[in-house]
Amino acid sequence: MSPSSDSIQHKDLVLDALDSGIIILGGDHRVLTWNVWMERATDVAQATLIGRSIWDAFPALLDTRFGDAINDALDAGASSILTHSLHAKLLPLHLPDGRPLLHDLIIRPLSSQSGRHCLIQVKDVTVTVERERLLRERRDAKYRAVVDTAQDAIVTTDAGGTVQWMNSAAERTFGLASQDALGKDITHLLSPGGDVPWPRDLAALALRESSAQPVELTVERHDGTVLNLELSLARWQSENRNFVTGILRDVTERRRVRDALEQAVADKTVLLREINHRVKNSLQLVSGLLNLQMASLVDQSARSLLREASDRISAVARVHHRLYQTDRFRTLDFAAFLNEMRDDLIKASGERVCDIDLATEPLEVSIDHAAPLGLITNELITNAIKHRGADAAVIKITLECWPDGYALTVSDQGPGLPPGFDAAKSRTLGMRIVTALTRQIGGTMEIPPVARGATFRITVSGHQHSCTDPEDGAP
Template sequence: MEPTDVKRLPWQESILDALDVGIVVLDRHGRVQFWNGWMEAASGVPSATIHGQELVDALPALRDSRLHTAIRDVLDTGAPSVLSHTLNPVLFPLRCADGRRMVHNVLIRPMTANGARYCVIQVTDVTAVVNRERVLREQRDARYRAIVDTAPDAIVTTDTRGVLQWANGAAAQQFGYRPNELIGQSVSLVLAEGSPDWSSLVDRDAADRHAPIELIGRRRDGSRIDLEVSLARWESEGRSFITGILRDITERRRTREELKANALAMRQLAEQTKATLDALPAHIAVLDHGGHIISVNKAWAEGGPGAGFLGDGSIIGDNYLEACASTQAGGADYADALIEGLRGLLLFGGTPVSIEYPGLSAGGPRWYRCLAAPMAAGPFGGAVLMHIDITEIKSMEATLRKLVGQKSTLLREVNHRVKNSLQLVSSLLTLQTMSLPGAAERAHFQDARARIDAIARVHSRLYQTDQFQTIEFGSYLNELCTDLSRASGATLGAIAVKADRIDLPIDQAAPLGLIANELITNAIKHRGAEPANILVELHKTGAPPELAAELIVSDQGPGLPEGFDMRKTRSLGMRLITSLTGQISATVSRLPVERGTSFRIVLTVGEPRNAMLEDSPAEING
């Protein structure tokens, strides 16, 4: 017979009952041989009740459980087992003193006594430890959530299948969902169609594993969002998870594309600029702040030492100031002036340099214009330098000056001959007047002669000056009044002139001269027995382009009859005045005076036509 009890001394049972762990001893048939006080309190099953029973009969919930299997392994093979609460959530049906389910670990070991095999089960209460770890984990998780929930970037956690397990507030806001709407959904919900598999992204080669990935995301409304994704795989309680940071780089990508486009545009602009400079016939070079040549155009490079401009033959890398000082083209004065101007430009910037100088090329004497401008905005500072061949321009200028001189002489001769012809006509009229028997006829002829003389004075002044487009009308009025006063005799009295200096175009001066002649002549003719005391005034008002001239002719004669209308009068002189004022777009009016008559003519001074630059078709065609 095998013993059915383990022989124990009384004080041994007291020790086992005093332990703060559960002790259970089973015989080789799985019958309970010892059930200490800790187990009685935790299970609620008295030792006397369970003693001698098979454990799985007394606690049917344990049958075929992981604990039952481990017990049989110990009894059959002697292999011990450790059952953790993390992998085995249900072991013994135990409760804490406050009635909560007890979290416990179980250690199962074989034991031999009196030649018989036994199974010793040790039960440890880890409820407090687990609760403490849970509290610490929750505190740690709270800090983690506080960090990730306030992070500006979207952070999500998925399982290996890509199913979302957690998402922070930024992720929900970024994609337009509520946080609980994302949990349990596939991560493809927030990625554009055709995106690579989520798990394959984290399983990349080691060299690329930590490099960010750029993907296209999809918001709830279907709009696109550019993402930079960083992924990491981690393990917890035997399960794998993937956490990803999905940063919105839409603005950054747009800026990057703009920079790329701008860089392309700048390259195209640089190529276009170079092509344009190469197409120009001018010799162009770019100097750094020390005066060294850093770039030249095609004309400069192909010109060589025989081009004839200052510094010809210098190449990229040369100091242009030294090359200019040693050049044989032009004169030393021009080279020194250019060097001095360039030094000031390179040191201080400021006003561009412009110099014209003669040169000697392989084809003969030439003329060049050098233009230099600061280039402070460039990467090297410095200046841009240009030598332009102006030989043909100089030749054209000389020819033009000769033609202008010839045309000036011709115009002066024309005006002189017109004046002489008008004086001849005036003399003929004077002779004809002497043969007329009637005083009325003689008066008409004298009026016509006076009008011709007024026009002749205009041409006389034109050929006496170098100006062929304008007449200084103040001097003309003084001359006109002097001649009319001398022709009228001593009985006239004074003709006073107060005239500003005004240059009138010939198209306005001739008609206005006739108007002044008519008004002054009328004042002389109709003065009566008393002196007329005529006052002629010429004033300018405003400034170009609104410059105006005001002519006032006043006398102290008997005045005009009441109801006089110069537009309805049959007088040739008044009709002539009306017609001429309309011709020059002037206005004529009578000013109220106590005695005599006062006429006021106002006209806007026009721009003179440049007769020197106006050629007839015959002149243009040669």
């Protein structure tokens, strides 16, 4: 035996001992080497294939990526790696028990003195893939144990919106089995024939993720049932593919309760507005009856008393009139109330009788303080008009507000108060009303000395109020 033939025999023994397939093709695609591993994996013997074109054994692979890779190696000297996960049509190989043999191919050029050849190395990855599958199944089993028992519907789609997976809660929510939804567009679940806020590209998903806020949507199931769902989305990747998982919480009952509460609030608002309207009308009716009674009296003292009583009732009616006009029933815009009261009093008394100047800060007072403050202001103004003397009453009303309180000041330029005047000991009904109502709202009244006229300052601290401009919102 010659040294060269001995070397060839040793090479064949080495190739046959390898735990991988080895194929060497000539430039005309004829098989030059076909080791024993390939014989076992294909049931094609060396003797039947050596010297023949590989396409005689595998004609179906000629126009596949496998054929292109062989041409690249022979014609361009380029190497290729083909994996079972990316290429469906590789060599038809099998294990000893008949199961398909999963494999990867390394195809590279092989130069020799007789020209360019092609070396194909076949690597069995069945065990590796099976191990990865088992590990993945164990990992997925934990994941599914969590998500499949979740109360919320969970749906996963690819980046194009095609349903890839859904949990049991999703099947119950949409009344649709998984096999009827997988492979279909997400609109098949969320809005048959319509549009849904499900991102179809990475830019849309990034925009949705940046908001980090769930969105509410209304879904009509295939059986006609309407659901209100809250949708949260997240993007993730696997094997260089993008997926979108959405968690859909059924908020139909929550939405029903919310709508019922909103309707109840709306009904209460209408009711409170109607109550204030009727109270105002009733008070105006009483005031009108007093005015009718006053017109039939000859006694000027009695007429004056009835007029004062009518004015007090009208002051309370103004409060309810303001409450009827506003959407807030817990507070009253007292600055606006004072402006309305000033206009009414000037209109009733005449501009020659009184001149009322307002300097008010925005103030929202609680409804418990609104009527007493309105009566206090009315009493102080009417007293200033009543005791103005021969000249017109010049009155200034100041309304101040700070975080823990507010103050109402009424000043006039009239003849002033008698020496030693004590409001707490006054016998006049008007001053008794002012004193009693000031105590009722937890305030204090001061009568500071002034050069001319009289000044009354009512200060209230530690009570619910707001210095916010009504247009900026109020409690």
